[in-house]
Amino acid sequence: VDNPNWWRGGVIYQIYPRSFFDSNNDGIGDLPGITSKLDYVASLGVDAIWLSPFFTSPMKDFGYDVSDYCDVDPIFGLLSDFDELINKAHSLGLRVIIDQVLNHTSDQHPWFEESRKSHDNVKQDWYVWADARPDGTAPNNWMSVFGGPAWHWDSRRCQYYLHNFLDSQPDLNFHNPAVVDALMGVLEFWLKRGVDGFRLDTANFFYHDIELKNNPPKEEILEGGIGVRPDNPYAFQLHLYDKSQPENIPFLQRIRTLMNRYPNTTTVGEVGCDFSLKTMAEYTQGNDKLHMCYSFDLLTHDASMGHVRNTMEQIENALGDGWPCWTIGNHDVNRVASRWSHNNPNREQAKTFMAMLLTLRGSVCLYQGEELGLAEAELEFSDLVDPYGITFWPEFKGRDGCRTPIPWSNTENGGFSEGKPWLPVDKTHLPQAVTVQQQDSHSVMRAYADFLALRKSHPEFIEGSIRFLYNDDQSLIYLREFESNNTLVAINTGPDKKTIPLDDYMENIDNLEALAIPESITSGQLVEKQLILGAYSIALI
Numbered sequence: 001v002d003n004p005n006w007w008r009g010g011v012i013y014q015i016y017p018r019s020f021f022d023s024n025n026d027g028i029g030d031l032p033g034i035t036s037k038l039d040y041v042a043s044l045g046v047d048a049i050w051l052s053p054f055f056t057s058p059m060k061d062f063g064y065d066v067s068d069y070c071d072v073d074p075i076f077g078l079l080s081d082f083d084e085l086i087n088k089a090h091s092l093g094l095r096v097i098i099d100q101v102l103n104h105t106s107d108q109h110p111w112f113e114e115s116r117k118s119h120d121n122v123k124q125d126w127y128v129w130a131d132a133r134p135d136g137t138a139p140n141n142w143m144s145v146f147g148g149p150a151w152h153w154d155s156r157r158c159q160y161y162l163h164n165f166l167d168s169q170p171d172l173n174f175h176n177p178a179v180v181d182a183l184m185g186v187l188e189f190w191l192k193r194g195v196d197g198f199r200l201d202t203a204n205f206f207y208h209d210i211e212l213k214n215n216p217p218k219e220e221i222l223e224g225g226i227g228v229r230p231d232n233p234y235a236f237q238l239h240l241y242d243k244s245q246p247e248n249i250p251f252l253q254r255i256r257t258l259m260n261r262y263p264n265t266t267t268v269g270e271v272g273c274d275f276s277l278k279t280m281a282e283y284t285q286g287n288d289k290l291h292m293c294y295s296f297d298l299l300t301h302d303a304s305m306g307h308v309r310n311t312m313e314q315i316e317n318a319l320g321d322g323w324p325c326w327t328i329g330n331h332d333v334n335r336v337a338s339r340w341s342h343n344n345p346n347r348e349q350a351k352t353f354m355a356m357l358l359t360l361r362g363s364v365c366l367y368q369g370e371e372l373g374l375a376e377a378e379l380e381f382s383d384l385v386d387p388y389g390i391t392f393w394p395e396f397k398g399r400d401g402c403r404t405p406i407p408w409s410n411t412e413n414g415g416f417s418e419g420k421p422w423l424p425v426d427k428t429h430l431p432q433a434v435t436v437q438q439q440d441s442h443s444v445m446r447a448y449a450d451f452l453a454l455r456k457s458h459p460e461f462i463e464g465s466i467r468f469l470y471n472d473d474q475s476l477i478y479l480r481e482f483e484s485n486n487t488l489v490a491i492n493t494g495p496d497k498k499t500i501p502l503d504d505y506m507e508n509i510d511n512l513e514a515l516a517i518p519e520s521i522t523s524g525q526l527v528e529k530q531l532i533l534g535a536y537s538i539a540l541i
């Protein structure tokens, strides 16, 4: 459908292909599996799907290590399966956004295999190569997100190469125009195949400082508050050299110019590990770079409504005409039902997180299984496959617990596969299977679908401004205002009943009336001028 602005306020459902549905019973989810379940996704009422990588890959980082950008990994199917997936999605009114991992390739990508051969091959400068310091140590103090130095010694070239993630994910050298041209060609390949947009992995990592200057000492970075606090002037005096470089801006502009040639397409950049709110604003302002970005600010363990309010007020201050996207769960962090409940998940609470997410200002990414209220899967060390988790166990258990297969039915392997799933299906997820929740008018899934429908009929949730009136640790009240459509949103994410005298926070409350809340969600009440929010309830007024 022709609507160039569909992404503004759009809701994107993230699919992690390995764990969605396995069509050929090899234990790994695949593209035909996804296609066969798109009716379900469409029934939720989302606008688009985002597919995590399905490209040819040695799977060291489960697809975020690409060895051929323009083909489908045989585990997931064929290019023709992708074409079928797009057709089916479009016929259901779902747009298709695909992940593009441009910052780095797999070390088994032919570009890297060529590059590491010698100092004078045609691709010698396609990656970030640097000599050791005189004492043999790495060129500078940059650190990998996955632990340890960001440099790996290559015994063939007798040089170090840069990897911001695994050492099997060498960073491409964006300072080389041939690299950038090649990547633009990749984007165009998929645009021509009919995709509606890209989720750009690690969008702030593309460029590094060409002189390889050291980052400020770690203590200073931590004190500056990476990822938060655009109001902290100290943070903004700090300059990082391994990411978020000024050269990134013209590259993002070039991407936008390409996207503009393909009507109704969009981009959502992932911005992490820096002062992300500032970067989000920078990358989306002016209508000439990315359409939207999401940060990790709501992917932290801080579930306090003060944190949510701070984050929103800071981005509103910084954003200008930019556009944010919010997410409370993805394939990199503990599932929100566990993360924000101190590991004590509860379905009524999960609904309140959802209601908040869907009424904040911005677009939204939902993560598969979030709509089922799934908890983080409890895994044994021997179950782990994520190298990030294997490295840091037991302090950090890695990302496998949020990547276990979707329970479709309350049967063996949750009906995900007849083979042995690549990660075990969590037994505690089975009673929350899709078919179970479809029968239950109070399920988390019903609440998601009901609320998504409600969001659609309220333009203020999409176009409106946002103004915060009240918060304590577990509850939050804000106004969304658009022309004559004004709605006050009150959310209690905690177990304690709250009675809030609305007239302390608002004028002209005499004629207020509460809107009906879908039956699947506990409703608060407006009694005289008091807002009464029982445990895990919401009110729209």
Ligand code: TEU
Residues within 6 Å of the ligand: 061, 064, 065, 101, 145, 165, 201, 202, 272, 273, 331, 332, 333, 399
């Ligand atoms: O994530 C980038 C990123 O910043 C994450 O590494 C994040 O900090 C970490 O996972 C927190 O748990 C993207 C992808 O989402 C991730 O799956 C990839 O592993 C990574 O890029 C490398 O491509």
Ligand code: CA
Residues within 6 Å of the ligand: 022, 023, 024, 025, 026, 027, 028, 029, 030, 075
């Ligand atoms: Ca399969």
